[in-house]
Amino acid sequence: MSTTELVNSANIVEERGERNTRRAFLAAAGAAGLCYTAALAYPIYRYLASPEEMALSATAVTEVTLKDAQKLPAGSVLMYKFGTRPAMLIHHADGRWISMTAVCTHLGCTVQYEPQADRVHCACHGGVYNAYTGANVSGPPPKPLTIYKVAVGDADVTVSRA
C-alpha cells in the first residue's frame, strides 16, 4: 500500500465516523424537538379540551331527580336534561309515567311528544316513535329511543338508567 492510499483510507474512515456522529446528533436533536413540541402542545390540548372533560363527568350521571315533577298533569310532557342530553318525562293520559331520551337516533335532532296522536315525532326528517316503548315506528330512525326507569315520589320524580 502506498502512502497516498493509506491517507485516502484514513480519510474515508474519518468521514464515516463524522457521518455517524452527525446522524446521532440529528436523531437526538429531532427527539429533543419532538419532546419540546409535545411539552408545548399538551397544555394547549388540555386547555381546549376542558369543556369536553367537564361534559364527560356529566354524562356519567346515572340518576336525575326532578323536583315537583309529580305535579305534571296527565297528557303532557316535561323536557329535562339527563346528564348533558335532553330527555322527556311523559305523563300519559292513562296515568302511566314514561321517560326516554329525546335525541333522535337518526341524526340527533330533539324529538317532541305529541299528546293528540300520543306519539313521539321528530320534525327534522319525520321519524316517529312509540310514546310508551320508544320503539321506532316509521321514518328514517334506525334504532329505538332509550327508556329510563321512573319512580314517582311525594315531592319529586326520580329518573334512572334502566
Next chain:
Amino acid sequence: MTAKTITSNVYDWVDERLGLSELAAFARHKSVPVHAQSFWYYWGGISLFLFLVQCFTGVLLLVYYRPGAEAYESVRQITFLMHFGWLIRSAHSWSANLMIFAILIHMFSVFFMKAYRKPREFGWLSGMALLGIASVFGFSGYLLPMDELSYFATKVGLEIPMAIPWIGPIIANMLRGGPEVSEFTVQRFFALHVVVLPALFLPLLGFHLWLVQRHGNAVPPAEEAKPASERKGMPFMPNFLRKDLAMWLISLNILALLASVFPWSLGKQYDSLAPAPMGIHPEWYFMSPFEMLKILGSFLPGAVGEIAGILLFTLGIVLWVLIPFYDPKSEAGKRARIAHYFGLLAVFALLSTTLIGYWTIR
C-alpha cells in the same frame, strides 16, 4: 419522472404565475452587518416573536373569555377551572410585558446607532406608531379581567385625557362608555383590544418588516467610517435567520419559565363602591409618565400643572418621533452629539422617574 423533477415542475408552474423566484431573490438580497454592536439587531426579531406569542395565546384566551358583565367570572374560570388556563393567561400577560421591554430595547438601540437616518425615516416612524399601538394594547388588555387593579388602573388612566380642555371629557367618556368605568367600558376595550388594534397593528408591522428587508440593517456611524474592505457581513437567509430563530427559542424558554414559576395573579372582582387597594400603581411601562405628571403637579398644583405636564410630555414625544428630520449632522456619518445627549437624557428621565415611582408607592 423522479420526485425531484415533479417538485421542480410544480415549482415552475407556481413560479410562472406568482413570481416566487422574485420573492426568493428579495429574501436573499438582505445581508446583516457583523460588528461589535450586532447583538442589538436581535431585538426587533424578539419583539416580533413575542407579538406572535400574543396572537397565539390571545386566540386561546378568546376561546373562553366573555366581555361585559361576565368578564371577571370568565377570567376566573380560565384561571381556576380550565386545564392550564392559568398558564395560557400567565404567558399572555408575561409576553405582553416582555414585548414592550423588547420594543423599548429595540427603539433605543436604533436611536443610539442612528439607524433612523436616510433612507430609514419611515422605519423609525412606523416603529414609533407600532410602539404607540402596543401601549394601547397594554392599557386596554389590563382592564379585561375586571379585577380591582385593572378597574382602578383604567379609572386613573382615563383621568389623563380628562385634563385636556374642552374635548378631554368627551374623549374620556367615549372611551369609557359613560361617566364611570363599567361593563360598557370592558366591552369596548375588548373590541379595541381584539379587533381594532390588531387591524391597525398588522399592516403597519408588515410595512415595517418590508422596509427592514428593503433597506437591510443600518450600520452605526462608527462602523460606517471604516473602509468597505474592513466591514464584515453575513447573509440574512439563512445564516442570520438561524441565529434569529435561536434567539426566539431562548425567548420562549424564558417566557415559559416566567409564566409557570411566577403565574399572573387575579385580584378580587371590582366593586365600584370599594376604596382603592393599598399600593396600587400603574404598569411599569406607564410608571414614568405618571411620575412625571406627579412631580410636575407638585410644582404647579391644579389644572395648570396637569395641562403643562401633558404639553411637556407631548412635546418630548414629538421631538423624539421627529429626530430623523433635525439630526442632519449624523447624515454625513459624523457622530451626532446633540441627538446622543437627547437620547441619554430620555433614558435617564425614564429610568429615574420609574425608580422614584416604585420608591414612593404607598
